Each structure stands twice: as structure tokens, then as C-alpha cells.
Amino acid sequence: MLNQITLSNFRNWSSLHLDLTERSILIGPNGAGKTNILEAIYLLAVTRSWRAKSDRDLVGWQADVCRIVGSNPAIEMAIQREPYLKRIKIDGLEKKATEAIGHLVIVLFEPRSVDLVTGAPSIRRRFLDVLLAQVNQNYAKSLVELQLVLRQRNHLLRRIAAGQSQASEVKFWNQELVRNAEIIWQARRDFFVVAEDLFPSVYQELTGQNIAKLKYEPSIPAEHSYEERLEEHWNQDVDSGSTSIGPHRDDFDFILHGFDASGVASQGEARSLVLSLKKAEIKYLSSNMGKDPILLLDDIFSELDASRRARIESIIDNHQAIITTTDLEHLDPHLRESFNIVEIEKLKE
Incomplete structure (x- = not known):
């Protein structure tokens, strides 16, 4: 305490x-x-x-x-x-x-928490990052390294587009991207194995209704090779000067009555979804942190x-x-x- x-x-x-x-x-x-x-x-x-x-x-x-x-x-x-x-x-x-x-x-409840349901994917990724960084220091370290690698890779992509660097130079940054991404994705998958199973019952406890689910939406499926997908997106990344796939593009959905809750939930339902997520967060932290x-x-x-x-x-x-x-x-x-x-x-x- x-x-x-x-x-x-x-x-x-x-x-x-x-x-x-x-x-x-x-x-x-x-x-x-x-x-x-x-x-x-x-x-x-x-x-x-x-x-x-x-x-x-x-x-x-x-x-x-x-x-x-x-x-x-x-x-x-x-x-x-x-x-x-x-x-x-x-x-x-x-x-x-x-x-x-x-x-x-810690677990934070604040008025803008409802944005977890209706807001941008970056808000939901921020939720995941704060939660999982508290549980796993390797996750926290990989998040920091991922941001550094993305900045370096994106800078290099812009130089390549301008004819100032060679495409071969990106290999090192791709390897670093893959290494950190796998640590982050594994932690997120582990969390959602628990959360996707726990969330419906928590929502039912709070509301008396068994109508809600969570669904993790990684930017690429677990069975796909991230390195191969980076190669497939090469032209797009060079044109945009940014990395189009990776943990920084992940999201998760609240499902209500079988639909994405961001489009169908009332304000009251959105608050109940957030309360359910927070209760699941508390249980996950208590279980994993002791x-x-x-x-x-x-x-x-x-x-x-x-x-x-x-x-x-x-x-x-x-x-x-x-x-x-x-x-x-x-x-x-x-x-x-x-x-x-x-x-x-x-x-x-």
C-alpha cells in the first residue's frame, strides 16, 4: 500500500x-x-x-x-x-x-476512459502498453526500442525515396523491428487469451447481460511472417516514408450484440464496457503481479x-x-x- x-x-x-x-x-x-x-x-x-x-x-x-x-x-x-x-x-x-x-x-479510472470504446486505436494501444509494461519489463524495454527503430527506419525510407540511401541499408532495421515486435506481440497475445475469455463474464456480472466480447486485432496474424510482410509492403512504405504494419498499428475491438461497439453502443453501454475492461485489468494485474x-x-x-x-x-x-x-x-x-x-x-x- x-x-x-x-x-x-x-x-x-x-x-x-x-x-x-x-x-x-x-x-x-x-x-x-x-x-x-x-x-x-x-x-x-x-x-x-x-x-x-x-x-x-x-x-x-x-x-x-x-x-x-x-x-x-x-x-x-x-x-x-x-x-x-x-x-x-x-x-x-x-x-x-x-x-x-x-x-x-495502478489502474486509472477517469472520465475520458470511455474513449477506449469510441476513440482512436492509439488510445487502446496506450491502454495495452501501460497495462503490460507494468507486468513485463521486457515489454516496456521493447516498446522503447520499437519507437527508436521506427524513427530510424522511417527516416531511412525517406532517404531511399529521395535517392540518398540504398534499399539494402534497411535490412538491419527490419531485423530490429522484427525482434522487438515479437516480444510485444507475444505479451499482447498472452493478455488477450485471458481477457477475451474473462471479459464476457465480467460484463455479465456488471450488467446482467451476456452480450459483450473483446477481440484482438493485430496488424498481422500470428501465423504470418512479419519479415515477409515488411517486404510485401516495401513500395508502400517507401512512398509514404513510414512503416505501415507492426505493433504500432494494432487494435482491439469491443463487440456488443455481435457488432463493433464503437458504432452501436449507447453512452451508458460504452461506460459499462469500460468498467468491464477495467475490472478485467485489475484481475489480470493481481494475478500476474502477486x-x-x-x-x-x-x-x-x-x-x-x-x-x-x-x-x-x-x-x-x-x-x-x-x-x-x-x-x-x-x-x-x-x-x-x-x-x-x-x-x-x-x-x-
Whole structure:
């Protein structure tokens, strides 16, 4: 359990020390800094923000460096704006970002989570990457290497199209692409073996209806050779100056009543699909990590009707949970009684 979080020059918090219990509610008006606290915890877990385009945006505007410190486990992160630098320590030992992921395990619920159903494939890939990087450090390392390889390969493709490089030069980058892609695809296939089996029953538990499925859509089938497919797409890749197939083109679908849910689901059904996915995510992390994730719930209760609020409360179960809200009336009285309530404005006094 994360016992404490300390912030220095992080977003709007010049200084904050907050003791956390197994269940905490952070209450305050919009703009008070509630979400910034969740963001800091998220950063300690996965080393990147789900909100900021750049780590530099996390540093308070009057400061050069921000710091986040969590205890149990002991994790510290410092971000310097200029020149840019990020340092992470676990139990006092400096770690690379890919080595730090997984020491603190989280699941995030936030209003835009419904975009998992209706949004672009990149949103769903981001979900997979955050989940699987926490479980598998090799996955996290291969993701980083994949992005580097794609940049180099795409740059070379543009040079080849301009007559400035030879086609033979791409062989090395193809090999590196295949090597990292296989690690990523294997982890994703392993997850969907579990998730595709688990998801229908989780959705039925939450809604009473057995009408939903998940379907993994890799950019190429597992039985196909990635190297051969890269050769088949060679002319297309050279013309476009980009790599048209690979893990960076994967997707997965929510299936509702036998159809792609992005086109048929109501807003309420989309929220139920996301809640089901989040519950499956929690189960997968608990099973594979040997410890329960911390649940970060950012102002989602105001977006839900009473029945879906009750479902969220059942998902919280025995996990450490940190909830933000602008109004306690959005929460069930029983839930309020079992949580430690932290008034954000009083933390600034």
C-alpha cells in the first residue's frame, strides 16, 4: 500500500505531504489540484503522465525542478525542465524508467476512459502498453526500442525515396523491428487469451447481460511472417516514408450484440464496457503481479448514474483506492463512511 506522497514544485503544488490510507477521498473544487495528486502517483507507477504532452509541463512554472516521493515502496522521481532530465530512484538506487515500472501497480479510472470504446486505436494501444509494461519489463524495454527503430527506419525510407540511401541499408532495421515486435506481440497475445475469455463474464456480472466480447486485432496474424510482410509492403512504405504494419498499428475491438461497439453502443453501454475492461485489468494485474493494484478514480462518479456508481463501488472491493470528487453527494453514504476524507483546500493552509 502506498502510505505517503510528497510533492515539491509539481504542477500547482509548491509543497505537499499527504498521508494515504487504504481508502482516501480527495475533495475540492475544480482546479484545486486533486487530479495533480493522482497524476503524481500515476507517474511513480508508470513513469509517464496520462495528461501531459511533455514532462516539462509537470514542473511548477516558478521552478526549475519538481520532485515526487512515495513510500512503501520507496520511489522518488525528479524532473528538471532545462536542460531536460528525469531521474528515478527505487529504495535509493537509481533506475531507468523501464526498470522502475511495476514497483507500484495502478489502474486509472477517469472520465475520458470511455474513449477506449469510441476513440482512436492509439488510445487502446496506450491502454495495452501501460497495462503490460507494468507486468513485463521486457515489454516496456521493447516498446522503447520499437519507437527508436521506427524513427530510424522511417527516416531511412525517406532517404531511399529521395535517392540518398540504398534499399539494402534497411535490412538491419527490419531485423530490429522484427525482434522487438515479437516480444510485444507475444505479451499482447498472452493478455488477450485471458481477457477475451474473462471479459464476457465480467460484463455479465456488471450488467446482467451476456452480450459483450473483446477481440484482438493485430496488424498481422500470428501465423504470418512479419519479415515477409515488411517486404510485401516495401513500395508502400517507401512512398509514404513510414512503416505501415507492426505493433504500432494494432487494435482491439469491443463487440456488443455481435457488432463493433464503437458504432452501436449507447453512452451508458460504452461506460459499462469500460468498467468491464477495467475490472478485467485489475484481475489480470493481481494475478500476474502477486499484489493488488492501487485504484485511481478521478472525478468519475459525477459522470455515472446510480447503478453504475454501485458497480464501481463493488469493483473497489479490498483494493487501495484514491478517489477525487468535487462533491460528496456524488458518493454513496456507505462509501463515504468507509473512506478517509481529505479536504484539498485545507492542505494549502
